[in-house]
Amino acid sequence: TQLLEQSPQFLSIQEGENLTVYCNSSSVFSSLQWYRQEPGEGPVLLVTVVTGGEVKKLKRLTFQFGDARKDSSLHITAAQPGDTGLYLCAGASGGSNYKLTFGKGTLLTVNP
Amino acid sequence: GAGVSQSPRYKVAKRGQDVALRCDPISGHVSLFWYQQALGQGPEFLTYFQNEAQLDKSGLPSDRFFAERPEGSVSTLKIQRTQQEDSAVYLCASSPGQSSYGYTFGSGTRLTVV
Numbered sequence: 001t002q003l004l005e006q007s008p009q010f011l012s013i014q015e016g017e018n019l020t021v022y023c024n025s026s027s028v029f030s031s032l033q034w035y036r037q038e039p040g041e042g043p044v045l046l047v048t049v050v051t052g053g054e055v056k057k058l059k060r061l062t063f064q065f066g067d068a069r070k071d072s073s074l075h076i077t078a079a080q081p082g083d084t085g086l087y088l089c090a091g092a093s094g095g096s097n098y099k100l101t102f103g104k105g106t107l108l109t110v111n112p
Numbered sequence: 113g114a115g116v117s118q119s120p121r122y123k124v125a126k127r128g129q130d131v132a133l134r135c136d137p138i139s140g141h142v143s144l145f146w147y148q149q150a151l152g153q154g155p156e157f158l159t160y161f162q163n164e165a166q167l168d169k170s171g172l173p174s175d176r177f178f179a180e181r182p183e184g185s186v187s188t189l190k191i192q193r194t195q196q197e198d199s200a201v202y203l204c205a206s207s208p209g210q211s212s213y214g215y216t217f218g219s220g221t222r223l224t225v226v
Contacts, residue, residue, distance in 0.1 A: 004154075031212065042116070042203050042217030043155065088154050092212040098143060099168065100212050102154030 003027070004089055004103035012109040016078055021087055021106040024071045029091035032065055032072050033100065037086040079110045114138075116218035118204050124224045125194045133189045133221045137206030141216075144187050146179055147203040149220070155203055161187060162210060173198075194225045 005024045013019055023032070031050040035043035047056050049065035049072065056063045060083075062075040072089055086107050090100040117136040125131050137144050143162055147155035148171075157171040163184040172179070176194075181187040191198055201220040208214055 033212070033215075035217075040219065042205070042219050044217070045215060048213060090154070090212075096168070097211045098145070098160055098207075099157050100147075100155075100215070102147075102156070104152070104154050 004091055004101055006087075006089060006103035006106050008106060009104065010107050010109075012111065013079055015080060015110055015112050017110075018075070018077050019079060019108070020073055020075045021108070022071070022073050023089035023103055025091065026070065027091070027093065028069050030069070030094045030097055031092050032069070033090045033092075034063055034072070034074055035088040035090065037088060037105070038084075043088055076108075079108075081110045081112050084108060084110050116204055116206055116216050118202075118218035118221050120221060121219065122222050122224075124226060127195060127225055128193050129225075130190065130192045131194055131223065133191075133202050133223070135187045135189070135204030135206075135218060137185065137187070137204070138208075138216055139185075141206035141208050143207045143210060144181055145205045145207075145215070146187070146189050147205065147217075148173075149201040149203055151200070158189070158202075191223075194223075196225050199223055199225045 033048045034046045037043040047063045052067045052069045054065045060077045086105045088105045090102045146158040149155040160168040161181040176192045178190045203220045205215045205217045
């Protein structure tokens, strides 16, 4: 069974601070996706990374895929209250690349 | 449609009752997925359709769970004889291709079994 461990589970910070959340596994994934989910809504895709060592930027968000394709990180610069939400990582493996294995998520609260 | 639409948004069922949850995917999307998200957890895969064919149902928890997509568009997830442990948010997603790229999730149906 492939597992994705996310840390920290909860994070509460002040507006303007920087933060990093992590997604780790002992398994290799062919691709990894990051989603943000708000209460009462479905997850919304932020980014997909596919190459080991890949770095992608989306405005103030920076995503990195580990060289061995077993882990990933999400760094947010100058967090804003609108960044509040549940951040989920999800991996797909080559054999069943249509199916995503999700972590439990990091619940981020950015206080004004 | 512009997005994935799920109905109802909320469903309260008495233990033992049958329920049916509907998903309208984005028009033209080949792939459709059902996931279950328990409180405080990430979504867990239930089943996958490519057009009308159910190619993977390995995540369905028991034979009380049944999904169909008869015309390759709208899908229904049916749960028979609901139990309290079935309480969760049921998420539907669609994608244009045959992989996990380009998933779009619906807002989900929150099922509460009392």
